[in-house]
Amino acid sequence: MKSFSQKVYDIVKQIPPGKVLTYQDVAKLAGSPKASRAVGSAMKNNPDESSLHSRENLLKGIHKSIIPCHRVVGSNGAMHGFAFGGESVKIEILKKEGVVFKGDKVDLNLSRWKK
DNA sequence: CATTTGACAGGAA
């Protein structure tokens, strides 16, 4: 049985380019609609490219998991803490992938994955 | 086993 965070990673990895998901949705898909917070906690343990080389993750078996954290946003379409170079950079990337932006926030009505 | 923490969400002021 995968732990909650593992499920979260699995789900986030399946988010297609040009689409985003809110923490709430991820939590729901992971099995706990109210665990949006826990999702964030799991994300900070985030086995992304940066921590990919971390020995810790290798020991945990999380090494081939590249989590597109930039495709996970808050319920209002804004991002909170993820920054692998700066929020602005993240926005650029998302735009490039086809995510529609509404000012400095993501337009969830258009770019929300499976609605 | 109990406490603390955190990349959240939603409502109220």
Added chain:
DNA sequence: CTTCCTGCCAAAT
């Protein structure tokens, strides 16, 4: 529209 407060959950210590 922005800021603060409260509720909720899983993981780490």
